[in-house]
Amino acid sequence: AQKITQTQPGMFVQEKEAVTLDCTYDTSDQSYGLFWYKQPSSGEMIFLIYQGSYDEQNATEGRYSLNFQKARKSANLVISASQLGDSAMYFCAMRGSNYKLTFGKGTLLTVNP
Amino acid sequence: DTGVSQDPRHKITKRGQNVTFRCDPISEHNRLYWYRQTLGQGPEFLTYFQNEAQLEKSRLLSDRFSAERPKGSFSTLEIQRTEQGDSAMYLCASSPRGSQVATNEKLFFGSGTQLSVL
Numbered sequence: 001a002q003k004i005t006q007t008q009p010g011m012f013v014q015e016k017e018a019v020t021l022d023c024t025y026d027t028s029d030q031s032y033g034l035f036w037y038k039q040p041s042s043g044e045m046i047f048l049i050y051q052g053s054y055d056e057q058n059a060t061e062g063r064y065s066l067n068f069q070k071a072r073k074s075a076n077l078v079i080s081a082s083q084l085g086d087s088a089m090y091f092c093a094m095r096g097s098n099y100k101l102t103f104g105k106g107t108l109l110t111v112n113p
Numbered sequence: 114d115t116g117v118s119q120d121p122r123h124k125i126t127k128r129g130q131n132v133t134f135r136c137d138p139i140s141e142h143n144r145l146y147w148y149r150q151t152l153g154q155g156p157e158f159l160t161y162f163q164n165e166a167q168l169e170k171s172r173l174l175s176d177r178f179s180a181e182r183p184k185g186s187f188s189t190l191e192i193q194r195t196e197q198g199d200s201a202m203y204l205c206a207s208s209p210r211g212s213q214v215a216t217n218e219k220l221f222f223g224s225g226t227q228l229s230v231l
Contacts, residue, residue, distance in 0.1 A: 004155070033216035043202060045156070045222035052217055091155050095216050099144075099169075103155030 002027045004092050004104035012110050013082045020067070021077040021107045023092030029053075032096040034075040036066065039089040039106070048090075051075060079109075087111045115139070117223035119205050125229045126195055133191045134226045138207030145188050146220060147180055149173065150202040159203075162188060195230045202227050 003026040013019035025034065036048040051059045051066045059066040067076040075094075079086055087110050093103045118137040126132050138145050143164050148156035159178070160170045164185035174180075177195075182188040192199055206220040 031216055033218075035219070037222075042224055043204075043227070044224040045204065045206070045220075047219050047221070050217055050219065093155070095218065099161060099218075100158045101146075101156075101220055103157070105153065105155050 002029075002032075002094055002096050002100075002102045004094055004102055006092055006104035006107050008107045009105075010108045010110070012112060013079075015084060015111055015113050016081055018078060018080045019082055019109065021079070021090050021092075021109065023075045023077065023104060025073050025075060025092070025094050027073075027094065027096050029096035032094055034066070034068070035093040035095070035101065036064070036075075036077045037091045037093060037103075038086075039091060041088070045091070049077065082111045084111050084113060117205055117207055117221050119203075119223035119226050121226055122224065123227045123229075125231065127231050128197060129194055131191065131193045132195055132228065133189055134203055134205075134228075136188045136190070136205030136223060138187070138205070139209075139221055142207035142209050142221070143185065144208045144218075145182055146206045146208075147188070147190055148204040148206065150204055150225070151200075156204055159190075192228075195228075197230045200228055200230045 005024045032053045034051045038046045049061045049064045063080045065078045089106045091106045120135045145162040147159040150156040162182040177193045180190045202225040204225045206222045
């Protein structure tokens, strides 16, 4: 069974500062993928970044980077230079040997001006 | 690429009524997923289609739920005899064609249908 844990129900950050959203996972699969999605109030889940379990480099996509620590089973999302439009729910998710994407409970990020 | 489209965006119904939601995936995508998201939770897997074949249904999908994907294009999710516990956001997602599901397969989500059962 796969499990995703996001321990921060809510986070606040000042505009233009960096913020880290935590994610830990549990799986018995050797090969798996980790994802971060953003869900604004409109409801649509927007893909942000992906990290494969065998990737040696941490993934980066623009202002998003994934701090992958395999031994600790953590996949934290780092957002640099926060913008007001970054205010949203953020979900960590993983896919292992099956086709199901398993999500955490999410973190509500609020960016203050 | 017009994205994944879901209709309606909002549905209010009375307990015991039947409801049907529609999902139009991205045209070249052969896989289609339904997820359910309740308040304060992440999306939970309901069911999955590869083309027109429904390959798995979650235990969350009781006998009152049925999903179809005729001709491997759009999909419908029907809930019969709705209950208040069915109130949730129903999300549809699609992903590109391929013979094997890969761990890096990215899902493209629609904006969801918000169901409220009174």
